[in-house]
Amino acid sequence: MSQPLTDLIATVRAESDAPDAVGIEGRPTANARTIPIRPVLPLSADENEVARILQICNACRYCEGFCAVFPAMTRRLEFGRADTHYLANLCHNCGACLHACQYAPPHEFAVNVPQAMARVRVKTYHDYAWPAPLGKLYERAGLTVAVALAVGLALFLVLAMAMAGPLLHAPLAGNFYAIFPHNFLAGVFGAVFLFVVFALGMGVRRFWREVTPASEPQAPRGPTIAEVRAPAAAEAAHAALRLKYLGGGHGEGCNEADDAFTLWRRRFHHFTFYGFMLCFAATSVATLYHYLLGWHAPYPLTSTPVVLGTLGGIGLLIGPTGLLWLNLRRDPQHGDAKQRPMDRGFIALLLLTSATGLALLAWRDTAAMGLLLAVHLGVVMALFLTLPYGKFAHGIFRSAALLKFAIEKRLPNRLQLGSD
Ligand code: SF4
Numbered sequence: 467m468s469q470p471l472t473d474l475i476a477t478v479r480a481e482s483d484a485p486d487a488v489g490i491e492g493r494p495t496a497n498a499r500t501i502p503i504r505p506v507l508p509l510s511a512d513e514n515e516v517a518r519i520l521q522i523c524n525a526c527r528y529c530e531g532f533c534a535v536f537p538a539m540t541r542r543l544e545f546g547r548a549d550t551h552y553l554a555n556l557c558h559n560c561g562a563c564l565h566a567c568q569y570a571p572p573h574e575f576a577v578n579v580p581q582a583m584a585r586v587r588v589k590t591y592h593d594y595a596w597p598a599p600l601g602k603l604y605e606r607a608g609l610t611v612a613v614a615l616a617v618g619l620a621l622f623l624v625l626a627m628a629m630a631g632p633l634l635h636a637p638l639a640g641n642f643y644a645i646f647p648h649n650f651l652a653g654v655f656g657a658v659f660l661f662v663v664f665a666l667g668m669g670v671r672r673f674w675r676e677v678t679p680a681s682e683p684q685a686p687r688g689p690t691i692a693e694v695r696a697p698a699a700a701e702a703a704h705a706a707l708r709l710k711y712l713g714g715g716h717g718e719g720c721n722e723a724d725d726a727f728t729l730w731r732r733r734f735h736h737f738t739f740y741g742f743m744l745c746f747a748a749t750s751v752a753t754l755y756h757y758l759l760g761w762h763a764p765y766p767l768t769s770t771p772v773v774l775g776t777l778g779g780i781g782l783l784i785g786p787t788g789l790l791w792l793n794l795r796r797d798p799q800h801g802d803a804k805q806r807p808m809d810r811g812f813i814a815l816l817l818l819t820s821a822t823g824l825a826l827l828a829w830r831d832t833a834a835m836g837l838l839l840a841v842h843l844g845v846v847m848a849l850f851l852t853l854p855y856g857k858f859a860h861g862i863f864r865s866a867a868l869l870k871f872a873i874e875k876r877l878p879n880r881l882q883l884g885s886d
């Protein structure tokens with residue numbers, strides 16, 4: 467009986483003059499190292515569909531200049547599970563290749579790259595989630611957001627009443643800590659923030675290990691991964707921060723409702739992302755004020771934390787509103803209808819976070835401050851808790867895929883075909 471595939475051990479010869487020699491041998495030689503071969507898992511129906519489509523695209527290559535997916539595709543002749551996961555996360559769902567494709571439905575080849583990629587992409591969030599059982603939350607992402615919101619609101623409304631009495635009170639001059647002590651807020655949100663960072667980090671680590679196996683053979687000549695890592699990281703960061711691949715390859719933008727190009731998806735993403743980062747900066751500056759300088763909130767309207775928070779809140783109003791508008795108009799062929807609750811739930815949480823935050827700022831000197839503060843904190847808690855199990859994951863996984871692409875393109879093509 468043949469040995470199970472999981473037990474096979476590949477011996478990779480480490481001689482520097484033959485670094486591409488890979489073989490399966492019974493006994494390792496003195497100057498060889500052993501690397502376990504991972505099982506070749508069967509593809510799911512959605513992964514199979516991506517593989518089928520990419521075989522067609524690899525013969526056609528019309529869309530080569532549109533985004534990073536097609537150059538990455540041309541470095542492969544066949545598409546295994548890890549390849550489909552990597553390429554699905556490299557796809558920005560801009561829609562350009564669907565509108566340009568001569569084989570798109572109703573053609574019998576039924577090539578719909580963005581839709582096939584979207585279905586595999588969400589499965590990767592599910593499969594690599596940490597802890598693994600919570601990956602199931604992606605299957606009910608809309609419900610997850612609704613439950614998290616209800617729990618967050620109930621928790622902070624009850625806590626506000628337990629700690630400070632009635633939700634409507636005599637004005638407190640914007641002193642939030644008269645409702646919730648500073649150390650309580652710092653402890654609760656600090657712990658949740660650390661969990662979010664850890665969970666997302668573990669998830670993307672699993673993804674990276676799947677798409678970049680340690681045993682990946684190197685081409686015989688050219689730079690090593692270690693040599694290209696720094697410039698690749700800079701390029702990936704640049705592509706992620708500028709959302710380069712929402713430009714459609716020609717700089718005119720994505721397709722949304724039809725064949726027309728628009729840059730609004732990129733712009734609304736920028737409002738959202740940089741709004742989020744400004745809010746994060748506001749919190750960080752306020753933390754430094756509190757612990758390093760001993761300056762305690764409430765801060766004046768013209769102070770750095772309040773200005774940063776206000777600008778961030780405005781960005782988080784404009785961005786998600788625009789993304790929701792685009793999402794409602796988007797050609798249904800671009801994506802997977804089952805993922806709409808996840809997309810719209812995340813957008814709704816971002817909108818609620820900014821709207822309640824700005825309302826709290828506007829009425830912080832009134833009797834409604836306690837109520838507004840409890841509502842805002844409940845929404846923020848729901849947003850934080852769902853970050854590792856909702857749409858937010860796409861930014862993390864896509865950044866990792868961009869890094870892999872930037873590394874891979876600097877290495878010699880292992881196919882060594884033609885001019886390669
Ligand atoms: S999406 Fe269509 S046009 Fe573009 S490379 Fe694939 S098969 Fe060719």
Ligand code: SF4
Pocket residue numbers: 529532533534535536556557558559560561562563564579580583711
């Ligand atoms: S939808 Fe856009 S980003 Fe995705 S593969 Fe097609 S052209 Fe590339």
